Amino acid sequence: MAAGGRDCSIANALGVIGERWSLLALREVLLGERRFDQIARNTGASRDILAARLRTLVARGVLTRQLYEQHPPRYEYVPTEAGQALAPILLALTDWGDRYVTDGPPPTRWEHDCGAELEPELVCRHCHAPVAAGTTRLLRLGRVF
Amino acid sequence: MAAGGRDCSIANALGVIGERWSLLALREVLLGERRFDQIARNTGASRDILAARLRTLVARGVLTRQLYEQHPPRYEYVPTEAGQALAPILLALTDWGDRYVTDGPPPTRWEHDCGAELEPELVCRHCHAPVAAGTTRLLRLGRVF
DNA sequence: GCAGCATGGTTGGAAAATCAAACTGACTAT
DNA sequence: ATAGTCAGTTTGATTTTCCAACCATGCTGC
Secondary structure (H helix, E strand, O other): OOOOOOOOHHHHHHHHHOOOOHHHHHHHHHHOOOOHHHHHHHHOOOHHHHHHHHHHHHHOOOEEEEEEEOOOOEEEEEEOHHHHOOHHHHHHHHHHHHHHOOOOOOOOOEEEOOOOEOOEEEEEOOOOOEOOOOOEEEOOOEEEO | OOOOOOOOHHHHHHHHHOOOOHHHHHHHHHHOOOOHHHHHHHHOOOHHHHHHHHHHHHHOOOEEEEEEEOOOOEEEEEEOHHHHOOHHHHHHHHHHHHHHOOOOOOOOOEEEOOOOEOOEEEEEOOOOOEOOOOOEEEOOOEEEO
């Protein structure tokens, strides 16, 4: 996909979820809106593009299509494990958007299981310290983000 | 941008960094490759599109353009605070790509300041428990991701 | 001075992706 | 019979993207 660039899992990931509308469609599915029309309405994507995006998300294992009605056959889109694993990334992106893009108060607010309002933070699974720009080294290439 | 869809900071964030090549350009800048030609080479983006992307990233406050040579005037692209705040998201995306997209071993491996190989994890800043699908509730709309 | 080189873009035309709206087909509800 | 729902597909016009080549600026060697 990014044929000329670095061999990199960011590029690979974006090959799956990086096209326009893909992440918004996934947002809807994770929010529980699993039917085509609802996803179309809530994202604003045109229906043909949405159909294409959902097809590739299914093909790449982020969503599955499940029959919820035989006659006529109707399918809904359900997140796979890979799809659910994107939930934290979407929450982190929400937080970033709240801070640096959205004017005014955050349009959505989240509560964590602990009862507090969610402020997501990326930490190292080993030392539990925050992972931020400059706390990380790319093995073989020197200090970076 | 997503005029028809939900009012949502994910959509707002994607309006800034969601276009093709934007995140790969940011990856390069965060990796320390701050010059146009290097970014073009390492991403594989065509030069005109890259110029447009860098312009919008600068306009939206993710990067700044800094003069590093007077004669001839030459600029390099440096991440702002907002740009650095995307570093954890890129690392999380790398992790997701490693797990669910990239075939074979991860193309990059990261070491955290603590000395361990980085396994990033999103946690709640308050209770320090992992934030995953199903541990979070959208205030006003019921349990979701 | 002048050719050649490097950097950081811009330009033009073809190819591909996107858009909104209409359409299809199989049903359901009144 | 008429209207409406749902999940797409088709259509035709508009936008974006891609690629290669070109341009502008200034520097370096001769």
